Amino acid sequence: MRSVVIVFFILTLSQNFLFAQEKKHSRVMPVHPSYVLPVKHTRADSISHTVPQIKYVYQYLKNTHINNPATRYALDNLKRDRYKYYELSRAIRILRDYAENEHIKYMLNYVRTYFETVKAKEEAIAMIQERISRDSLDFYRANPELDSLHLLDSTRYDIFLNQDLEALLAFMEQDENYQWMKERSRDSVLITILGASDRSKNIWLNTGRAEYHRMMTENFVGDSIGGWIKVMPRGKQIKFLLDNDVYQTRRFAFRQEQPEECLLVASDSAYFVLAEMKIGTIERRHWTYYSDVSLSFGQGFISSNWASGGENSLSILSDLKYFATYKKRSTTWENSFRYRLGALKSGSEDLSKNEDKLEIQSKLGVKAFRHWNYATQFDMNTVLFNSYNASDRETVIANFLSPGNFTLSLGLDYKPKDNISLYLSPIAGQWVYVRDTNSVDVTRYGIEAGKRYKSDAGAKIELKNKHTLFKFLNVDNHLMLFSSYYEQPEKLTVDWRLTLNFRINYFMQTSIYANAVYNQNDSKKIQFKETLNIGVHFRF
Incomplete structure (x- = not known):
């Protein structure tokens, strides 16, 4: 009995201690008012429960792509004005449509950027072609020691080519858009050069790579000499190169080691003497x-029967x-x-x-x-x-x-x-x-x-x-x-x-x-x- 009383007394003290600890550390949190209103659905039978709707207004401002405000103001005025002459109104409408078309600016920026990368695309194509040539039949023919399996005798020459690179090059060659942009990106004028025989040679000054064109020139005596026209890669530059060891006349073409009987001999040495320059006098016209x-x-x-006479x-x-x-x-x-x-x-x-x-x-x-x-x-x-x-x-x-x-x-x-x-x-x-x-x-x-x-x-x-x-x-x-x-x-x-x-x-x-x-x-x-x-x- 004494043991039971002691146990009961211990349990009672422990319970009071727990309650005391809970009461000591408890905090009362204040309830703040909520600023979020509940959303009420609109009822068809009750107008008082209507929730106000929030409308988003997006106003499209025209001609924002034009930086000058005076130009935008002028375009608005021209659209409202009415002109008497049809030709003048039509001309104003054509120019106004061009100025108000904001897509032209972005389109031309893209095309201009695309033109600048055409040269890089041409260099990439040349690099891929060079890589293909290394893996092609010509590479193995230049290195016969590599052909230990006698694959060159096979009719399957395409096994030496990189099919993926070939497919990419074929796409670039057949793509009409790329070819059109390539022609337009030359940014040059097609010039025609006439040689000694009046044969025309068409040359683009900007091709992105060095090109050589053969031509024949003629001096005042009538002798012709061969040469080359080199189009520089940077564009808008050409260079003339003459043959060093080949000369051509009207009847003969020979090297510098020509026989003596083929040498040209002038009957009169004065034929090659320059005439004296005559300097004229400039006089003012009074x-x-x-x-x-x-x-x-x-x-x-x-006419005789004209009613009004005359x-x-x-x-x-x-x-x-x-x-x-x-x-x-x-x-x-x-x-x-x-x-x-x-x-x-x-x-x-x-x-x-x-x-x-x-x-x-x-x-x-x-x-x-x-x-x-x-x-x-x-x-x-x-x-x-x-x-x-x-x-x-x-x-x-x-x-x-x-x-x-x-x-x-x-x-x-x-x-x-x-x-x-x-x-x-x-x-x-x-x-x-x-x-x-x-x-x-x-x-x-x-x-x-x-x-x-x-x-x-x-x-x-x-x-x-x-x-x-x-x-x-x-x-x-x-x-x-x-x-x-x-x-x-x-x-x-x-x-x-x-x-x-x-x-x-x-x-x-x-x-x-x-x-x-x-x-x-x-x-x-x-x-x-x-x-x-x-x-x-x-x-x-």
């Missing part, structure tokens, strides 16, 4: 000449120009000659003259400063044939030097370019001369009756400019103003000429010529004349 010739035609036909017409106009200019240091002398002659036939009337004017101008200038020149100028204009009154067709109103207008002036010429000239003359003399006083009324041109000429003095301004617009339109403008010191200020003489030449092709052009004149000696009103013609144009 005179320049050129001329323009224009022939224009006009025609109109109306008359047939035919017109022809010729415009001849000749220019001669002398330039030496600071001196310039410009001379021009121009003659316009035209005829018109309308209906049943006879052929009549509708244009007749001869103009001669000469201007001598000496450089003053910058674009200004001291200049003196002489002008003359008249007609060559009789001109009749439009009302009666019998009264002669003008003929050669009746009248003849002459002007001599002194002033400054501003010429910043060859096609622009502004002439300012404070001293200018003007004369009107009538040669034929019997046929021509001198009072018509402001000359007193019984006299042949009239003189005047004043100031003159003349402007000349020529321009080319739109590559097909040539504008020739000529304006002349003359103010007399003796006459009233309102008696200002103005002569303005404008020529528009529309170029059709190299020989043909359409021209519009307008001439406005205000001269109170001739008429109180402004005189105006205009012609429109199409014809041929030549420049010599």
Whole structure:
């Protein structure tokens, strides 16, 4: 009984010790709120349980392969704009499609990289071919001691070849893509070299390996010599090599040890002497000449039963120009000659003259400063044939030097370019001369009756400019103003000429010529004349 009590007491103490240890080391973990919400499925019968859906938006930006933002902005604008001309819209669309195609950039980068590796592929093919040749029939024939089994007598020559390498080479030779890339990767120009016999030899400068081409060359005497053209492996380089011991003439080909009877002997030793070189002298050309010739035609036909009426017409106009200019240091002398002659036939009337004017101008200038020149100028204009009154067709109103207008002036010429000239003359003399006083009324041109000429003095301004617009339109403008010191200020003489030449092709052009004149000696009103013609144009 005593033993039972002791055992019970020990068990009780051990149990209390275990509980005490568990209570001493136990910790209470706090419960934190969860931030993960449970996912609730959407029910068809309940809207309150709908779970919001997350949408991923992927926006594709165009033309990101173009680095310049201004170009991307321009492409967007061009796509929205509408142009009137179909050809222009089509051209813009073609270039825009090319610029917006991002695949071209990556494709060309790949092709460019592929081209750079073609040479490595060719070297790999050459290495494999060399390896096959070592294992081939030629290798065993060059080393008969290796053929102890007499395999060379067998008909199975392919047993000496490496079948795997042969299959790889066959694939490279038959692959169309590789062959196409190989041809395009040469990055060179196919050149043709002609030999002594005019036989052509086509050579690629970039083949990736050294190549030799045979050729024959010929000297001035007529002898030919053989040689070689070596294409360097690096490409775009060729080297010429001549034979050292073989020479060829028109009849013989022999070595340096040729017999004496085959030696060429010249009958005259002077034949091989170089002629004396003649050195020419270089001289500057001071005179320049050129001329323009224009022939224009006009025609109109109306049938006899044309309801609106009218008359047939035919017109022809010729415009001849000749220019001669002398330039030496600071001196310039410009001379021009121009003659316009035209005829018109309308209906049943006879052929009549509708244009007749001869103009001669000469201007001598000496450089003053910058674009200004001291200049003196002489002008003359008249007609060559009789001109009749439009009302009666019998009264002669003008003929050669009746009248003849002459002007001599002194002033400054501003010429910043060859096609622009502004002439300012404070001293200018003007004369009107009538040669034929019997046929021509001198009072018509402001000359007193019984006299042949009239003189005047004043100031003159003349402007000349020529321009080319739109590559097909040539504008020739000529304006002349003359103010007399003796006459009233309102008696200002103005002569303005404008020529528009529309170029059709190299020989043909359409021209519009307008001439406005205000001269109170001739008429109180402004005189105006205009012609429109199409014809041929030549420049010599």
